[in-house]
Amino acid sequence: MSDNVKGVFAHLDSLLTGIARVRKAGYNDFTVTSPLPRHEIEEAIYDGMPSPVRWWTMTGGLIGGTGGFTLASLCSAVWPMALPGGKPVVSVPAFFVVTFECTVLLAGLFTLLGLLFHCRLPSLNLDIEVQDPRFSLDRFGLIVHGAGAKRAEIAKLLHDAGADEVANAEASHG
């Protein structure tokens, strides 16, 4: 039998109430699923803490920018044929485009890597409770992990918050 308790919510405000009550009761190991991103959910769980993906973006941009400029400079230095019109070997205006494009390219690719890393994707084997097709349709889920002996207490808490359905719980809360 699973050690999780799953609450299925039809309404966003009920879900937010559920999150607040679960946290207040001291349970911090839980997962919320929703068919769309809602800032209210993020605020309720992460208290405004920004995603670390931004550091990946900045790192990629810096590597791309310096890499692009270096690539253009070294290519010009090792192949002096590429000196039309007596321009300098390292020409900032001429290399600006490649520097800019490499900055954006690497920033984008690093953002993608950061997203996959922090979202733990690809991830084809999540907890069975999270794999509910209703969560990409019109229902919100609040799954409390490691409920153990307190399953009944958590189930009641979710039910009282307004969950339409509480799974893996006492029949009276279903």
Added chain:
Amino acid sequence: MQAAQTYADVNRDVLRPLFKPTPLWAGALALDLVVLAFGAYCWAYQLEWGLGVAGYTPPVFWGVYITTFVFWVGIGHAGTLISAILFLFRARWRTGIYRASEAMTIFAVITAALFPIIHVGRAWYVFFLFPYPNQRELWPNFKSPLVWDVFAINTYLITSTVFFIIGLIPDIAAVRDGSSGIIRKVYNLLCLGWRGTDNQWRHYMAAYGFFAALCTPLVLSVHSVVSWDFAMAQTAGWHSTLFPPYFVAGAIFSGCAMVITLLVPLSKIFEWEEYINVWHFEHLAKLCLLTGSVLTYSYGIEHFIAWYSDNPYEWGIFVDRATGNYSWVFATMVFCNCIAPLIWWSKKMRTNLYVLFAVSLLINVGMWFERYNIIASSLAHQFDPGSWVYYQPTWVEMGILAGSFAWFGMWFLLFVKLMPAVAIAEIKEAMRPPLKHDHVEAA
């Protein structure tokens, strides 16, 4: 419109047309593949016999292929403009149309990317464009705008594709959850096992915002870089600082027109009028009016500057464009891009689907001729009157041009049957969330 709907309705409506080929769709794809096969034959013919089968007439060595390359890159602007820039500006009207527009962008840039390969003739040497270590110690010239273009187009293609795929992931998960069997397994792989957890959405929204911010300067830079393919040259009619804004305005103009061309029938055939309707098309038409006005001003000011510069070569090319061998190209361009869209100043006309569709087609035609006018007429009428020629495309070039539309059409037709062409999660974001409080009050 959307207030009366539930989240489940959105899934039902958007996923309904998937995986069910109708006779209309199958017929369109079959016709498309026939044209594509002819285009492929034309390219194979050129590969066998060489570039001599194209209509190149010295000194005109840029013709239909470069014209079509610039045309498709331009078409590829609207999707990222709508998905990235309008996202940052929080323009609500983008929600229904951005997915299909973004798909259009990707397929247009994939189509454009074929043309440098076709244009160089010996396609198997196209990798010379890229900087790679080689025993001859040959490197691309990074001071050449053609190399800038390689970087610009590839960066745009890769970044826009990643942005597009990231946007698709939650909706592919919705397809997975609404299906069974092998389709479910395939779509589970395609969405990388997305579950829509709080952790995933949190990082997703951050990354999405960064992608929008990264793509925004790309929209403006790509066609600026393409314009430098011309403006950095000394050729009369090309060597102008006006080109970057002129090209960017033209690209957005043609891209928005193509979005109208594609989405008017799509919305009708798939019965998606609730998600893609006159409200969206009117905004696109207004965007076309704005960029079309910039374009018309650019046409006027480049003629004025050519005259005012008192440079006989510069003025000569502009007089020749309007009155010489290519006057019919010039007239088509002016009619389609400057005169025809004026009808959209009337609200009645820009909210009529037939007028919207017809004028958007004219703009597509006009924007192809604009690039043809810039490229062919300038090269055919250079400094030495002894080198003046009249370049005319051959059947091979026109076959490849037709094939490019079929190549683009094939991807778009497959896309609308295999992927959700309306962004499910974003449509839901635009709706009022379901609240228990509302039900209590209603009771």
